[in-house]
Amino acid sequence: MDLLVGVSTGVTGPLLSKLSMLLDQEYGKLKGVHKHIKSLRDELTIMNATLQMIANSEELNPQMKDWRDKVRELAYDMEDCIDEFITFVDHEHDGLMASKGFFHKLKKVKARYKIASQIKELKTCAVEVSKRQMRYNIVQSTPSSSTSSIDPRLPALYEEVDRLVDIDGPKKHIIECLTKFTEGSSTQLKVVSIVGCGGLGKTTLAKQVYQTIKSQSSCSTFVSVSRNPNMKKILRNIAEGVGIIGYTTDDDIEQVIDKFRKHLQCKRYLVVIDDVWDTEAWKVIRLALFDNRSGSRIVVTTRNASVASNCSSDGGYVYHMEPLCFADSKRLFCKRAFGLEELCYPRLKEVLYGILKKCGGLPLAITTVSSLLVDQRTKDEWERVLTAIGSTLANNPDVGNMTKILSFSYFDLPHHLRTCFSYLSVFPEDCEIEKKHLINTPSVPQNITLG
Structure with a gap:
């Protein structure tokens, strides 16, 4: 499941809004800046459209992954530069640079030149990324039915x-x-x-x-x-x-x-x-x-x-289907792990309850995790699986079907909700996320509305 495409579109979308704002307001009227900002916006618009197209691809080819990563990093650099530029111009207008001294004027000219140079350099990078995509014909092809993997269902x-x-x-x-x-x-x-x-x-x-x-x-x-x-x-x-x-x-x-x-x-x-x-x-x-x-x-x-x-x-x-109750979850797990409906090893009881709590009554999760513990009797091995449930377990090839089935729901989300979902991964697993903390997290885009 490629969450990074969702993150990339979450970065480029707000950045396009900032670039459009710069062109519409007096920020972009400064000498040597307007042309480069317009060029940046045009290049980024095309990149964002391509990212939206590949966002529905459940797997990306290596070339497309590399291109996506470069676009994402370029977008971060652009956003930093644009924020610095806006802050600089706002300080000028607030009178914080109202001094008429020669050295101060020289500093202001140098600051403007530095930011204009950065924007020009970013524009050059954006053009190169676009040319590279065309040069190597980086496209995401849809796999044919003959080469696609077996339906996980x-x-x-x-x-x-x-x-x-x-x-x-x-x-x-x-x-x-x-x-x-x-x-x-x-x-x-x-x-x-x-x-x-x-x-x-x-x-x-x-x-x-x-x-x-x-x-x-x-x-x-x-x-x-x-x-x-x-x-x-x-x-x-x-x-x-x-x-x-x-x-x-x-x-x-x-x-x-x-x-x-x-x-x-x-x-x-x-x-x-x-x-x-x-x-x-x-x-x-x-x-x-x-x-x-x-x-x-x-x-x-x-x-x-x-x-x-x-x-x-x-x-x-x-x-409306509901998750299994705890008793049925336990029966299903023990059936798959031991071939019996009851736990025969009291020393594993506490670990089993922890595993079932994380499975949340989902039969798919219960059968997948229990299959990893067939014929396993040591408490250490059970605790290792309990600790691995989450991102670590998702990378285990033995649970590939479960990951694919659950990823279908992610790809069915609208793009803006995929971005929000992806940004939640910056928080530790099983932690309670406070709304205020989420809003103040620098990596979470401010255009995500929290109810």
Whole structure:
């Protein structure tokens, strides 16, 4: 998860505002400065646009990482120089340099020359950074499906039932919502949305529901979406699952939707759409999966409450997933670490409670950490894992899937919230952050609004 891109955009955004202010006010009218400030702003505008483009990339190539780092450091230097320049001009206007003596005038000229030279040098650096990007054709390409890594959510689709904890109650509740009818609604399409943060087990729950009731429908399928969905591919996957034939890769989305409507006209279907990120993707899917008045059912999983409400707006139901309670967290951890539901080693009890507290009831975190302690019985090893939970554990290749799954939520944040989230990393883990302390932290940009 590349937090540094978020930090970089957080630096360049406020700096662009400062440069624009200098040009609009009398600061930039000083001889030899206006032209360089304008050039700086133009170069930085292009750099900021590129940073915004790569901010959605979950992994950057080495060349792009190097370019991003240079832009970030250049932006810090620019901000320092601009702040010094504004302070210098403000002091002049406040009469702090009102002396008419020869030596004082000489100092003022030297100070102006020094700042103008710094701005000119920064402009030269900015131009060189831009030229380097063009010279080496530094671009961030999108990996093709053939080279992309395996979907980290895949294990959740094949989880064994006897390894799960607290699944029966939620599964029964959702099945009841899907199968119960109100007067006159027995044939109406019903959409049930499962919503919750990453790592709660939404995919696992939806898969268990699907396996239990799919035999009640004439056709059914389970399809995973992504944060940046290819809608033609998703519709093709759904089409294959419900038995639609006769389409080609040349068919546009409208033609595919027409084939859906013809094929599903009199069929009772069950479709699970896993991990929907935005309403636009859902709108396209919903055009294909129409209400054929045959008692069809759709299950949607999402991390976004507004997406869930939109999906289930027409007589559907939204199920909010909650973290596991402490007792169920303990059962799940012990099942994965020891193959039993109870802790067999009293000496590990205190460390186990510390680990579970940090996992926060997230099944993904619990199963990931417990997998590191399979067949481990020494207290020292357990304490080492407890201490490592956080940034240290995130760098462990054995927990790569958990890091990727949780990082999806970070990349779904708006750019300004990513920046705010990134700057919180300057504080130690598990510490309470006071609002006043955060505001007075020099590295936190002042354009971040705190409620």
